[in-house]
Amino acid sequence: MADFSSALALSASGMAAQAQRLRQVSENIANADTPGYHRKTASFREVAAATQQGGQVALGPVILDQRALTRIYEPGHPLADEGGYYDGSNVDLVVEIADAREAQRSYEANLRMFDQARQMSSALLELLRR
Amino acid sequence: MFENLAILQIAQAMASHAALRQNAISQNIANADTPGYAARDVAPFAESYRDATGGAMQASRARHLRGGGGRHAAVSLRSETGTMSPNGNSVSLENEMVQAADVKRQHDLALAIYKTSLGLLRSSLGRR
Numbered sequence: 001m002a003d004f005s006s007a008l009a010l011s012a013s014g015m016a017a018q019a020q021r022l023r024q025v026s027e028n029i030a031n032a033d034t035p036g037y038h039r040k041t042a043s044f045r046e047v048a049a050a051t052q053q054g055g056q057v058a059l060g061p062v063i064l065d066q067r068a069l070t071r072i073y074e075p076g077h078p079l080a081d082e083g084g085y086y087d088g089s090n091v092d093l094v095v096e097i098a099d100a101r102e103a104q105r106s107y108e109a110n111l112r113m114f115d116q117a118r119q120m121s122s123a124l125l126e127l128l129r130r
Numbered sequence: 131m132f133e134n135l136a137i138l139q140i141a142q143a144m145a146s147h148a149a150l151r152q153n154a155i156s157q158n159i160a161n162a163d164t165p166g167y168a169a170r171d172v173a174p175f176a177e178s179y180r181d182a183t184g185g186a187m188q189a190s191r192a193r194h195l196r197g198g199g200g201r202h203a204a205v206s207l208r209s210e211t212g213t214m215s216p217n218g219n220s221v222s223l224e225n226e227m228v229q230a231a232d233v234k235r236q237h238d239l240a241l242a243i244y245k246t247s248l249g250l251l252r253s254s255l256g257r258r
Contacts, residue, residue, distance in 0.1 A: 003149035007156040014160030021163075044164040055157035057164055106162050109223050113156045116230055120152060120237050124145065127244065 004121040011117065013056040014110035017044060020059050022103045028091050035079050037089035038064040039096075065090060137247050140179070144240035147175045151233045158221045165217035168207055171229070175236065 021042040031037040043060040067090045075084035151172045161167040172178070214220045 001149075003146070003153045007149075007153040010153070010156040010160045014156075014162075017160070018163075044161070046161055046164050046167055055161065055170075057160045102163075106159075106223070109159050109162065109227070110156075112227075113152075113159050113230060116234055117152055117156060120149065120234065123238070123241055127241065127248075 001121065001124070004117050004124075007117040008114060010056055011110045011114035013058065015107055015114070017057045017059050018103045018107040018110065022100060022107070024062070025096050025100045025103065029093065029096050032089055032091040032093060032096075034089050036069065036087050037091065038066065038069075039089065039091045041065055135247070138244060141240045141244040141247065143179060144175055145237055145244070147172065147178060148233050148237035148240060152230070152237075155226050155230050155233065158226050159223065161219075162221045162223055162226075163219070165219060167219050167221065169221045169226075170207055173206070 021044075024040045024042050028039045041063050043063055044057055045060045047056050047058045069087040069090050071085045072088045073085050074080055077086050079086040154170045154172050158169050158171075213222070
């Protein structure tokens with residue numbers, strides 16, 4: 001039973017990390033038109049739990065993507081310089097959608113493992129019936 | 131009296147092996163996006179059971195020497211490393227799903243054997 005509770009905790013940590021990643025993706029998409037916005041990237045790392053052989057996952061500190069910002073030509077914009085350009089964000093919507101899809105896929109895999117561990121432990125408890 | 135029945139012991143060892151393996155797979159899937167993570171697995175049940183019981187020796191009396199008998203299986207790095215993604219992660223979600231289905235089947239099998247053996251015992255005692 002200890003293995004099952006540890007497996008449940010592992011899957012839960014995976015789901016939490018993927019959900020946080022999805023949150024960062026939506027922050028990026030929401031700020032796609034914010035001038036001067038650098039997109040946030042999620043970095044996963046393995047954390048060792050005190051009890052088991054470790055392996056839970058967590059998101060590391062937020063890293064800002066340091067690619068160059070897009071230059072947008074709009075002379076009437078309040079932030080525009082003498083040439084009529086201002087700094088947009090470096091969010092690429094295609095990349096963000098792909099990232100969101102990947103996060104969703106990993107989340108579902110974790111959820112499936114969670115459900116399977118739960119099914120297995122409840123099948124074990126069924127032995128006590130009768 | 132009944133706790134030494136070999137079939138119950140085997141079924142128990144098989145179920146706990148499946149649980150350990152489920153743990154390893156959950157860990158792999160949780161870390162499917164962790165850079166530099168190497169996939170882990172547990173040695174197959176046939177191997178670990180042979181190692182734990184020391185071959186074909188059976189201990190049917192309390193004074194017989196037991197060949198280990200304990201659970202030797204442990205989570206270790208997966209031997210066959212598949213393709214590695216650019217960030218050094220060797221987990222393949224599809225592969226893990228197949229393993230997970232296998233683990234579920236193994237666990238169901240162990241529980242079915244356990245239940246059936248208990249049913250046999252019950253009917254030999256004259257109960258239903």
